[in-house]
Amino acid sequence: MKDTEFIRGKIPMTKSEVRAVSLSKLNLRDDSILYDIGAGTGSVAVEAALSMRYGHVYAIEHKEEGCRLIQENLERFGLDKVTVVRGEAPDVLAGLPVPDRVFVGGSGGRMAEILDFVRKRNPQVQIVINVAALETLAAVGNYLKEKGISAEIVSIQVAKAQALGSYHLMQGQNPVYIVTIEGESRTESGKSLTEQGKIETMGSTKGKMYKKF
Amino acid sequence: MKDTEFIRGKIPMTKSEVRAVSLSKLNLRDDSILYDIGAGTGSVAVEAALSMRYGHVYAIEHKEEGCRLIQENLERFGLDKVTVVRGEAPDVLAGLPVPDRVFVGGSGGRMAEILDFVRKRNPQVQIVINVAALETLAAVGNYLKEKGISAEIVSIQVAKAQALGSYHLMQGQNPVYIVTIEGESRTESGKSLTEQGKIETMGSTKGKMYKKF
């Protein structure tokens, strides 16, 4: 989805290309329970909700302006699959349903607490983190090392052409690290082909199965 | 989807992150007719087919090894929504159904012919092009200039962490340009920004909703 489809305020928004890659890494199911932590404008929550048939998204945002923007975007897209939760993670996560997917767009400096909480709630949870700050990258790296978790880490640098007279200048966007902690892959070995095929209608789990045997 | 889910040969494959962004730019509907031109291993065709319920994908590939790989991947994912067409575009496109979406992963040096053909077949067609070579970038640029078409051009450079002992080194992948020619948007030129916003929103929401109901 284009960034222009969303109502935006002064709050930074996950850019279209980074959002597309992040959602792809989340590997959502049609019935996923997703926490969007540090939801900002809600662009990730909205695009995730639009791609699920039965699931639900909990958009966690501590800023009032952010929560208002998310609401406006939910109304714009006529979405009832997203619940806005105002407050800080992990404090406000306690009462929510167990997630199978977690996206962390902002951690408010509490990355380790957040990851500990959601991984305790569901050891199989699939977590995707967007990292813009070097300190956050270090925090995530330390966490993975401490816990002995292996994760996929990619950095993405996007530039976009801007027309200037009859020229197009490539304008650099800020590089973002996308960290993916694979919940599922650690436990699927026991499941049958059909089960897996069903669970993930898209059949990519089936692809994973083949990897296993 | 992960690159490891696909059967791969020596043929270059669109990498996971670039594929995710390209599919996002394609903005597929549940009933889209997609041409995947220069389909290579079929990774784009497969992931596109998995994300549509009623549509169909025509995977155009002139190399025999490529066609074989695509077939193997179709069987792996149990897909019947993809037809492999061996040959060169646009030569082999004549008999196919009119497309509403076209992805060009490889043009065999015939970019202008291909774009002319598919745009003539459907002036509203949404086209997404992956460009790896400077000559291809120039060819696309010249085409857009000649035809007076405005397109979105982004470049994406991905690096992926590789474990080396107790260290993770970021390994650079090749930068790719992703060019998007917005079929639909051309029809909205007469409308006000807000109208366009609405229509654009509805359009793509509908697109997404078709996927679901």
Added chain:
Amino acid sequence: MKDTEFIRGKIPMTKSEVRAVSLSKLNLRDDSILYDIGAGTGSVAVEAALSMRYGHVYAIEHKEEGCRLIQENLERFGLDKVTVVRGEAPDVLAGLPVPDRVFVGGSGGRMAEILDFVRKRNPQVQIVINVAALETLAAVGNYLKEKGISAEIVSIQVAKAQALGSYHLMQGQNPVYIVTIEGESRTESGKSLTEQGKIETMGSTKGKMYKKF
């Protein structure tokens, strides 16, 4: 040199890192005659002049504000090795001494004319071009193809950490293509690889040694 060492106006300036790579590709000698075409603020002309003992730089700039900025920077660094030439290249190049090095920071849409002119003046000239616009990249590519010249083409994307509270966010700069047309190498075509290796080494060592003795 740091960008902050220069007096800057509204005119775009070659950024420190891109300037360093460009000067390295220019491989200046202590007695080089350098044209800095599209000199802008004069940052390349100044840093080049500071690194040569006997050479001279002709800073070509058609904007009055640019010429004034260059003058101010020359005074700031107390440089007498740089002559500011106001006007458009190649028109204003006719009267100037034959160059052995040419940097093109801006071509005013006349890239082919400029390259033809300086290569005619000195077939051995070493040319380094900074490209920010896709149209310019195509123009340079077409020129190289037409003339059958092989050049080195690199793209550089820089991001710089910016402190935001207790965090450092990486801010993306615009990607730049740096094209290097090796004057000297063309004369070595007849020689064996080892000879070339020797000559290349000696050549540039000599170049560097000139600086020293």
Added chain:
Amino acid sequence: MKDTEFIRGKIPMTKSEVRAVSLSKLNLRDDSILYDIGAGTGSVAVEAALSMRYGHVYAIEHKEEGCRLIQENLERFGLDKVTVVRGEAPDVLAGLPVPDRVFVGGSGGRMAEILDFVRKRNPQVQIVINVAALETLAAVGNYLKEKGISAEIVSIQVAKAQALGSYHLMQGQNPVYIVTIEGESRTESGKSLTEQGKIETMGSTKGKMYKKF
């Protein structure tokens, strides 16, 4: 300087563009004493030595193959300004002259020790670090935070065109972080911005002028 000018083994070499930027950040003077820590093939030591008239470079490398390669490169360029020191930093640094410039290309996991040692030897030392691993980036970040040092941190991602038939494909190189700890700037804290501007300018102009006269 081009990478091809150096004799190379299996040891990783700082690439031309990253070397050019790193040397620019080092801001060498004609009489600098430079430690090149983790010298690898000696490409940084050689290019640094070629650019100084009176200074000296101590190339620290613990691998035997590396030390041999550095020697071969020193002979190739007929350099007597570089001393190869085999061993691990900071262990082997004790006996060496006080440095005013330090380049860290490899730290062997002892970054903090190395930085502590050289900064104790000379609080004004100018340090440039090349970082390829996420763990090293975290180590440098933690060090800067602990010591309350502000540094410049840039990341550079280079891609280079490779001819493939009649096409040129951009091949991505690995991204590198270049961290610069400004020795000198710390002494200017008391001065006004303009004074600092002047001094900085004079300082580095002088640095450059030393090279010349």
